[in-house]
Amino acid sequence: xxxxxxxxxxxxxxxxxxxxxxxxxxxxxxxxxxxxxxxxxxxxxxxxxxxxxxxxxxxxxxxxxxxxxxxxxxxxxxxxxxxxxxxxxxxxxxxxxxxxxxxx
Amino acid sequence: xxxxxxxxxxxxxxxxxxxxxxxxxxxxxxxxxxxxxxxxxxxxxxxxxxxxxxxxxxxxxxxxxxxxxxxxxxxxxxxxxxxxxxxxxxxxxxxxxxxxxxxxxxxxxxxxxxxxxxxxxxxxxxxxxxxxxxxxxxxxxxxxxxxxxxxxxxxxxxxxxxxxxxxxxxxxxxxxxxxxxxxxxxxxxxxxxxxxxxxxxxxxxxx
Numbered sequence: 001x002x003x004x005x006x007x008x009x010x011x012x013x014x015x016x017x018x019x020x021x022x023x024x025x026x027x028x029x030x031x032x033x034x035x036x037x038x039x040x041x042x043x044x045x046x047x048x049x050x051x052x053x054x055x056x057x058x059x060x061x062x063x064x065x066x067x068x069x070x071x072x073x074x075x076x077x078x079x080x081x082x083x084x085x086x087x088x089x090x091x092x093x094x095x096x097x098x099x100x101x102x103x104x
Numbered sequence: 105x106x107x108x109x110x111x112x113x114x115x116x117x118x119x120x121x122x123x124x125x126x127x128x129x130x131x132x133x134x135x136x137x138x139x140x141x142x143x144x145x146x147x148x149x150x151x152x153x154x155x156x157x158x159x160x161x162x163x164x165x166x167x168x169x170x171x172x173x174x175x176x177x178x179x180x181x182x183x184x185x186x187x188x189x190x191x192x193x194x195x196x197x198x199x200x201x202x203x204x205x206x207x208x209x210x211x212x213x214x215x216x217x218x219x220x221x222x223x224x225x226x227x228x229x230x231x232x233x234x235x236x237x238x239x240x241x242x243x244x245x246x247x248x249x250x251x252x253x254x255x256x257x258x259x260x261x262x263x264x265x266x267x268x269x270x271x272x273x274x275x276x277x278x279x280x281x282x283x284x285x286x287x288x289x290x291x292x293x294x295x296x297x298x299x300x301x302x303x304x305x306x307x308x309x310x311x
Contacts (some may be wrong), residue, residue, distance in 0.1 A: 007198070011194055012194055015187060015190040018190075022183055023224060029302075032173065032311075046310060047303050054299050058186070077131075078134075081142060085141065085145040088142070088145065089146060092150070096153040100158065102284065
């Protein structure tokens with residue numbers, strides 16, 4: 001019973017770590033925009049990087065997808081979907097912006 | 105062997121057969137979530153191609169219609185609801201009893217509804233200011249993307265109510281436990297999609 005309680009506290013701490021990291025990343029991203037001061041492209045790149053880090057944090061701490069061996073199937077599924085999305089979404093954005101430039 | 109099954113978002117070997125059953129249904133639900141992610145991803149791409157002077161077509165742009173403070177409140181509500189759902193699954197895993205599980209699910213539901221109230225209030229302000237989906241390509245794409253996420257949150261809220269009814273009616277039987285785990289995945293997943301929305305749509309639009 002005490003063993004189980006110790007495990008519960010350990011897992012609760014993991015959730016709280018994930019929450020604290022997400023909170024910090026969110027506040028920094030919103031702060032960047034609220035107080036401005038950065039050039040458009042720098043701001044965009046920073047927001048993008050913060051978002052990717054936060055997505056990884058949430059996958060790790062809330063969805064429990066990590067690099068440990070028993071999670072391989074889930075991880076492969078996620079990575080394959082990201083590959084598909086990169087082709088479709090990045091491809092769409094690339095083609096459409098290229099078209100826009102050529103039609104100017 | 106059973107101890108090596110999904111760590112974290114699972115039931116744990118102390119739940120016996122339900123724990124093993126969860127293995128396949130959770131993976132199946134991941135497949136659904138990833139197909140949902142593809143839908144969101146493509147709509148994100150559509151949105152990004154319309155956030156430019158041509159897409160805005162002389163209508164209201166991001167700076168005219170987005171309310172950063174309200175979006176920040178929505179983000180906080182959704183992020184906290186992800187944590188409270190995590191605590192609810194911990195109460196389930198460690199058999200802390202029906203009362204604790206229902207309590208944390210109720211907190212999650214309240215936060216989710218709070219999120220929806222702020223979001224709907226934002227949308228009605230936009231409509232009142234003439235920023236309707238029919239105004240421009242940018243607004244069509246915006247109202248295809250963000251309310252789609254809101255619709256997911258609303259169905260998650262309905263699902264939460266249904267699960268709380270099932271818990272009171274049937275107790276924490278194996279079927280109810282694995283359904284709760286899938287709802288947990290769904291709820292955490294919606295928070296991940298929201299990171300994309302506030303970063304690309306709101307922060308990207310106001311930067």
